[in-house]
Amino acid sequence: MIAGPRARGDLAELDTYHSPQLDVAVRLNTNESPVPPPDTWRTELAAEMAEMDWHRYPDRAASSLRDAIAGHHGVSVDQVLAANGSNEVIQALCLAYAGRGRAVAVFEPTYALHRHIAKITGSEVATGERATDFSLDLREVRRVIESSRPALVFLCSPNNPTGLVDEPDDVAALLDTAAASGSLVVADEAYGQFAAWSATTLLDEETPLVVTRTFSKTWAMAAARLGYVLGPTRVIEQLEAVVLPYHLDTVTQIAGRLALGHVEEMESRVAAIVEERGRLQAALADLPVDQWPSGANFVLFRPRSRDGRDVWQALVDRSVLVRDCSSWPRLGGCLRVTIGTRQDDDRFLETLAEALA
Ligand SMILES: *Cc1c(COP(=O)(O)O)cnc(C)c1O
Numbered sequence: 001m002i003a004g005p006r007a008r009g010d011l012a013e014l015d016t017y018h019s020p021q022l023d024v025a026v027r028l029n030t031n032e033s034p035v036p037p038p039d040t041w042r043t044e045l046a047a048e049m050a051e052m053d054w055h056r057y058p059d060r061a062a063s064s065l066r067d068a069i070a071g072h073h074g075v076s077v078d079q080v081l082a083a084n085g086s087n088e089v090i091q092a093l094c095l096a097y098a099g100r101g102r103a104v105a106v107f108e109p110t111y112a113l114h115r116h117i118a119k120i121t122g123s124e125v126a127t128g129e130r131a132t133d134f135s136l137d138l139r140e141v142r143r144v145i146e147s148s149r150p151a152l153v154f155l156c157s158p159n160n161p162t163g164l165v166d167e168p169d170d171v172a173a174l175l176d177t178a179a180a181s182g183s184l185v186v187a188d189e190a191y192g193q194f195a196a197w198s199a200t201t202l203l204d205e206e207t208p209l210v211v212t213r214t215f216s217k218t219w220a221m222a223a224a225r226l227g228y229v230l231g232p233t234r235v236i237e238q239l240e241a242v243v244l245p246y247h248l249d250t251v252t253q254i255a256g257r258l259a260l261g262h263v264e265e266m267e268s269r270v271a272a273i274v275e276e277r278g279r280l281q282a283a284l285a286d287l288p289v290d291q292w293p294s295g296a297n298f299v300l301f302r303p304r305s306r307d308g309r310d311v312w313q314a315l316v317d318r319s320v321l322v323r324d325c326s327s328w329p330r331l332g333g334c335l336r337v338t339i340g341t342r343q344d345d346d347r348f349l350e351t352l353a354e355a356l357a
Helices: 009-013 039-050 063-073 085-097 112-120 138-148 168-180 233-242 250-259 263-284 308-317 342-356
Strands: 080-083 103-108 124-129 152-156 184-188 209-214 227-230 289-291 298-303 335-338
Touching: 009 112, 039 250, 063 080, 063 227, 063 250, 080 085, 080 233, 085 112, 085 152, 085 184, 085 209, 085 227, 085 233, 103 112, 103 138, 112 124, 112 152, 124 138, 138 168, 152 168, 168 184, 263 289, 263 298, 263 342, 298 308, 308 335, 308 342
Parallel strands: 103 124, 103 152, 152 184, 184 209
Antiparallel strands: 080 227, 209 227, 289 298, 298 335
């Protein structure tokens, strides 16, 4: 073999973050909505696509979509940036604020892509630990931020994969510590609509905080790849400077703007999922597993006397796919199940009972 081009050596150390896309009957592994968006949305989208100027570049500023998002949250349009999933937002944040010679802080266990995307952009990652119950440990928060002086501090609330919603007081305290060290706090609220409070209430032009949201979960639009960030105008301007020109295609812009005309349907989907979550948690309580409280559309649990990985495989063998978290920091033996339809959840519960028998 000839010596070909060599990719960056530091990339070789990255874990590959992928939930396997297996062909199974019951898919409860990626926290998607169990039901599609409303039919009226689909009809409206088809109508607008029929009139679309395919030969023209998209609106580079995504003005109509950003207007709609700004209206939804009661912020101004220059406090919003939309992108290809909140993952692209996270990448833009790392490109603009972190990168080579700079650090980002994460508190484990948490969403693996914060660390992963930070490393792809060449950033150092300073790792802190959450408390035993997975809440924020403020002494640890101060230790990590004061010792690493990170450019970005990532939070995830409700946290994936634990389901825990950070306390407002803890987030406010973290924000003070971060502000004192010149860090920008990123609150990832992919599951924000499931929680009782949101860090969007802390946003203003003077506070070093941005909040990311996505259409992939509560909006039932994972196929579209659309997310956004709310934050101070000067931060949004920095993000605009690093995204690729015309990064957000016209179809996605239309799809998101139209979705925001269906807030009530989204909210009723969220309410139905929360109710179903209660039913699933009650059923799990009758099985030999430990589970954690959840403020999201998934539940983290750990089989008591069986290896998590074996249980995961036994479920797959019976055509039920959940997320295997057993190799993640501090989550040995843990699995995460997305709240699905009643039917899918029943199938999961029966199959789990069999696998644990
Ligand atoms: C699912 C998820 C996202 C969504 O990412 P997209 O790129 O918008 O699909 C972001 N953050 C967390 C914590 C998630 O679980």
